[in-house]
Amino acid sequence: LTNHxxxxxxxTHLTTFAGGFLVLPEPINWNYVFANAGFNKNKTIYLTVICLSIIYFLLIIYARYKDKKDIEKLGVTILPDNLKQDQYFYQIIVFTGHRKRSGTKSKVHFILEGDQDETQVRIFADPNRKIFQRGGIDSFVMSVEKSLGPLNYIRLWHDNTGPGSSASWFLKYIIVRDLQTMEKSYFICQKWLAVEKDDGLV
Known part of the structure; x- marks a missing residue:
């Protein structure tokens, strides 16, 4: 007798046999399904679906907000103290560290020096977005009167005016690219510019 x-x-002859069985699908009684699909009988299911939908749309809004912020970070900032008559350009890319409270809200100034010339005191600033945030990469375009020649150093400091812990700054390194020759110069820092950390220099 055949069973499960x-x-x-x-x-009537000797040969190899194999057997199996097929489970037939149970037909769905749609009349029963729709007759028992009311909210009162399925509160848990409906509430779960509603909550998941709300969470999904909130995540979409949050993701869109973060995307816009990321797009802003990708922009290049024209230094506010550039002069219209200066037609020699450098791109300055600043890398802020990933350590806790690495970003700063202090005002950052610098002097870039080369074999042929050096800049006046310049300032990093952007009125449209936050710069020097933790783990951030900020790109600036600086104009000067003429080529500075092979670059030797960048002297950089901040005024320590950021509120609370945002006064200090952990700078990883800076890349300066001559936009005419496309030559790059790397300036490694990897230290805190803070009165309360490391050597206390800003």
Whole structure:
């Protein structure tokens, strides 16, 4: 007798047999489904779906907000103290560290010096977005009167006016690219510019 556990075969010759069974799908009674699909009988399911939908749309809004912020970070800032008559350009890319409270809200100034010339005291500033945030990469375009020649150093400091812990700054390194020759110069820092950390210099 054939059942779920064994198959009984009858044959008039010797050969190999194999057996199996197929579970037929249970037809869905749609009339029963819709008749019992009311909210009162399925509160848990409906509330779960509603909550998941709300969370999903909130995540979409948050993701869109973060995307806009990321797009802002990708922009290049024209230094506010650039002069219109200066037509020689450098791109300055500043890398802020990932350590806790690495970013700063203090005003950052610098002097870039080369073999042929050096800049006046310049300032990093952007009125449209936050700069020098933790883990941030900020790109600036600086104009000067003429080429500075092969670059030797960049002297950089801040005024320590940021509120609370945002006064200090952990600077990783800076890349300066001559936009005429496309030559790059790397200036490694990897230290805190803070009165309360490391050597106390800003």
């Amino acid at each position: 556990y064994k198959t009984q075969c009858f044959s």
